[in-house]
Amino acid sequence: MFTATPIWRDKPRNTLSYEDISVSQAHTYSPVQLYNLIKSCAIVFVVQVVIVLLSPIPLVDLWRFLVPTLNLAIAVILGWRLYKYRYHMVFTYDDEGFTLKKGQGEEVKCNWNDFSQVSLFRTEYGELAIRLYANEEFFDLPASKLKLNPFDFRLEVMRLVSAGQGKK
Numbered sequence: 001m002f003t004a005t006p007i008w009r010d011k012p013r014n015t016l017s018y019e020d021i022s023v024s025q026a027h028t029y030s031p032v033q034l035y036n037l038i039k040s041c042a043i044v045f046v047v048q049v050v051i052v053l054l055s056p057i058p059l060v061d062l063w064r065f066l067v068p069t070l071n072l073a074i075a076v077i078l079g080w081r082l083y084k085y086r087y088h089m090v091f092t093y094d095d096e097g098f099t100l101k102k103g104q105g106e107e108v109k110c111n112w113n114d115f116s117q118v119s120l121f122r123t124e125y126g127e128l129a130i131r132l133y134a135n136e137e138f139f140d141l142p143a144s145k146l147k148l149n150p151f152d153f154r155l156e157v158m159r160l161v162s163a164g165q166g167k168k
Contacts, residue, residue, distance in 0.1 A: 031146060033083075033089070041075050048071045110139065118131070132161070
């Protein structure tokens with residue numbers, strides 16, 4: 001019977017192994033923001049209800065129960081599409097920099113060495129965010145919306161920014 005021997009067992013011990021190689025992995029966060037999802041579904045549902053109420057078609061007893069059910073199903077499907085198109089956030093970062101994209105909007109890419117200071121602050125809506133300072137300008141990373149622990153993530157960003165400053 002054939003037995004497979006790993007290739008790295010045949011090599012001398014002074015060569016690099018898989019454990020010795022450190023690769024910086026990208027971390028991606030893309031949680032569903034329940035508030036924005038419900039808001040999207042409600043927008044679609046209200047638009048449908050207005051259309052049904054303004055339509056001149058008389059509703060018989062069967063349609064009175066079927067139309068709201070159908071409207072709710074369509075509102076969930078189209079609300080999900082609206083949420084993904086307009087509100088859904090995708091955040092990716094690694095040792096070099098980060099990328100933040102909201103819906104189908106423009107993707108923001110920055111390097112950690114572009115920033116000099118990091119702070120944690122509360123927005124006007126009560127959410128916590130990480131503020132990155134570059135000279136007199138700043139950029140906010142919405143930690144609460146991305147379902148990240150803001151306190152731990154601030155420490156991680158501080159480490160990344162200071163490591164990026166060392167590369168300048």
